[in-house]
Amino acid sequence: MIDQKPFATTVLGIEASCDETAASVVSLDANGVPAIRSNAVLSQIADHAAFGGVVPEIAARAHVEALDGIIGTAMREAGATRDGIDAIAVTAGPGLIGGLIAGLMTAKALAAAWGKPLIPVSHLEGHALTARLTGQAEFPFLLLLVSGGHTQIVRVAGVGDYQRWGTTIDDALGEAFDKTAKLLGLPYPGGPEVEKAAATGDASRFALPRPLRGEARPDFSFSGLKTAVRQAATAIAPLSGQDVADICASFQRAICETLADRVARSLGRFRTEYPGVDEPVLVVAGGVAANRAVRATLESLCADQGFRFAAPPMALCTDNAAMIAWAGLERLRAGLTDETAMDVAPRSRWPLDEGSAPVFGAGKRGAKA
Amino acid sequence: MPRAALWATRFLMTLLAIDTAANLCAACLTDPVSGAVLGRVSRDIGKGHAEQLMDVIAEAMRHARVGYAGLTRLAVSVGPGSFTGIRVGVAAARGLALALDLPCAGITTLEALATEARALNPGRSVLAALDARRGEVYVQPFAADGTPLADPAAEAVADAARRVSTGMALCGTAAALLAEASGAADLARGPEGATADIATIAALAAARPVSGERPKPLYLRAADARPQEGFALPRKAESA
Numbered sequence: 101m102i103d104q105k106p107f108a109t110t111v112l113g114i115e116a117s118c119d120e121t122a123a124s125v126v127s128l129d130a131n132g133v134p135a136i137r138s139n140a141v142l143s144q145i146a147d148h149a150a151f152g153g154v155v156p157e158i159a160a161r162a163h164v165e166a167l168d169g170i171i172g173t174a175m176r177e178a179g180a181t182r183d184g185i186d187a188i189a190v191t192a193g194p195g196l197i198g199g200l201i202a203g204l205m206t207a208k209a210l211a212a213a214w215g216k217p218l219i220p221v222s223h224l225e226g227h228a229l230t231a232r233l234t235g236q237a238e239f240p241f242l243l244l245l246v247s248g249g250h251t252q253i254v255r256v257a258g259v260g261d262y263q264r265w266g267t268t269i270d271d272a273l274g275e276a277f278d279k280t281a282k283l284l285g286l287p288y289p290g291g292p293e294v295e296k297a298a299a300t301g302d303a304s305r306f307a308l309p310r311p312l313r314g315e316a317r318p319d320f321s322f323s324g325l326k327t328a329v330r331q332a333a334t335a336i337a338p339l340s341g342q343d344v345a346d347i348c349a350s351f352q353r354a355i356c357e358t359l360a361d362r363v364a365r366s367l368g369r370f371r372t373e374y375p376g377v378d379e380p381v382l383v384v385a386g387g388v389a390a391n392r393a394v395r396a397t398l399e400s401l402c403a404d405q406g407f408r409f410a411a412p413p414m415a416l417c418t419d420n421a422a423m424i425a426w427a428g429l430e431r432l433r434a435g436l437t438d439e440t441a442m443d444v445a446p447r448s449r450w451p452l453d454e455g456s457a458p459v460f461g462a463g464k465r466g467a468k469a
Numbered sequence: 470m471p472r473a474a475l476w477a478t479r480f481l482m483t484l485l486a487i488d489t490a491a492n493l494c495a496a497c498l499t500d501p502v503s504g505a506v507l508g509r510v511s512r513d514i515g516k517g518h519a520e521q522l523m524d525v526i527a528e529a530m531r532h533a534r535v536g537y538a539g540l541t542r543l544a545v546s547v548g549p550g551s552f553t554g555i556r557v558g559v560a561a562a563r564g565l566a567l568a569l570d571l572p573c574a575g576i577t578t579l580e581a582l583a584t585e586a587r588a589l590n591p592g593r594s595v596l597a598a599l600d601a602r603r604g605e606v607y608v609q610p611f612a613a614d615g616t617p618l619a620d621p622a623a624e625a626v627a628d629a630a631r632r633v634s635t636g637m638a639l640c641g642t643a644a645a646l647l648a649e650a651s652g653a654a655d656l657a658r659g660p661e662g663a664t665a666d667i668a669t670i671a672a673l674a675a676a677r678p679v680s681g682e683r684p685k686p687l688y689l690r691a692a693d694a695r696p697q698e699g700f701a702l703p704r705k706a707e708s709a
């Protein structure tokens with residue numbers, strides 16, 4: 101078949117690092133305009149709901165049997181053929197090792213059989229570069245990544261040029277939401293449930309801590325807040341529906357005030373380091389970006405500090421393969437490809453900024469965050 | 470391409486089999502009609518299959534002088550074995566099947582080991598048994614003609630030992646364990662590895678009718694996960 105090849109560059113992206121199996125075809129046309137030609141995502145939420153969180157072995161098993169189907173769907177929906185694909189990008193880390201292996205091996209097989217370059221991509225780099233796919237930010241900008249697995253603020257200055265300015269020293273923000281939900285008996289995934297309950301709650305009823313407030317270091321901490329929520333809730337158990345709503349509202353307010361305080365540090369640093377940038381941008385990514393209270397907090401913080409707030413559409417904020425295809429496409433065009441990609445091993449731990457010192461959880465597998 | 474060569478590539482059948490279910494990282498190319506092995510590579514690596522598999526396949530293809538475009542059928546060992554190893558192989562095989570639009574057969578390590586045991590011990594029925602740790606074995610019995618007598622299963626060693634009878638051939642990593650536990654007489658022993666030779670897996674696949682079914686891992690054990698209970702605080706009984 102002769103492919104018309106109307107696009108300058110087209111990359112197939114594959115993502116299986118947590119509990120979504122995803123594939124996407126992303127192109128850049130001759131004028132440099134990106135297009136998401138397909139974005140197929142298969143969520144495993146139902147498989148894990150009974151366990152109150154993602155079970156790695158269940159996730160790995162589901163990925164192996166879903167990947168080929170979801171890739172076929174993404175190719176069909178994009179109207180793409182093997183001849184129209186320039187490279188295959190895949191999440192090679194960080195994440196759950198079983199899913200990473202399944203995604204990486206599927207991608208290696210496709211790349212080998214089709215004779216295309218394989219581009220292993222960091223899941224975090226996918227999040228970092230999404231705002232360029234959506235045309236919402238130019239280098240340099242600040243990225244706030246808030247998900248179930250990550251909470252970090254990163255200075256993004258170019259493809260492959262990332263500097264982590266702040267990170268959580270214990271739990272991820274999404275994890276704090278999920279654990280609060282679990283404690284209160286709310287269903288999984290807990291983030292949206294906490295937000296729903298908070299809507300009818302009294303945010304001033306419980307005095308919860310604002311971890312690290314006022315400290316100069318730009319990091320995050322949520323473990324103490326989680327403990328405080330547990331103590332406050334345990335003290336008044338059994339809980340009424342209103343108790344649950346009040347705890348959620350108080351928790352969410354503590355989160356928002358903490359975020360505003362912590363993120364402000366990095367906004368100030370960005371202003372100092374990039375005085376020539378007229379309209380600096382804060383990009384938010386990750387599942388917690390769906391929380392309306394968090395979003396409103398960041399919007400008003402940005403307005404106060406003269407930053408533009410950019411949130412990619414939700415489908416591109418949560419785990420997806422369009423961001424992986426796009427990161428691969430950016431790497432391909434920047435010449436940042438790896439000749440030895442067929443031999444790479446997946447990395448459960450893979451800091452975006454390899455030069456940054458591990459804040460916690462550094463073991464033989466490397467820095468956790 | 471000269472016309473004769475084009476004809477040749479059209480009608481040559483080539484099967485690629487891969488195995489990463491246990492210690493080996495292996496690939497083999499055969500002519501599924503004649504059974505001839507065209508090229509093979511088998512590395513005893515224990516770990517690191519994800520890094521080495523594509524290189525193992527490429528090397529076997531160089532030996533066979535076959536490219537991906539020359540493949541007509543695929544096969545993969547689906548376990549039981551290492552969960553991670555099985556996934557490496559099955560994910561790669563399904564990726565190749567998708568990329569090349571080829572059928573792919575799933576072959577179990579138990580049937581492949583039993584096939585080798587029967588070849589070594591004609592006329593004997595076979596019990597294939599792999600050490601599954603935690604006091605269990607993965608086990609499957611076969612008649613002397615190769616017909617499976619039960620589905621593969623994970624069983625306690627004592628239960629599996631009751632399947633052993635006089636005159637049987639035992640194979641797999643748990644062969645010695647079950648021979649001793651059973652106390653049965655006149656037992657023959659087949660290959661005692663964790664997986665079979667890659668050419669055996671290819672031969673089994675070649676003999677299987679081509680189907681559109683995609684290979685699935687054979688874990689024989691549920692995922693290690695328990696529903697979380699007792700974590701949530703009690704709620705007041707409320708009338709709505």
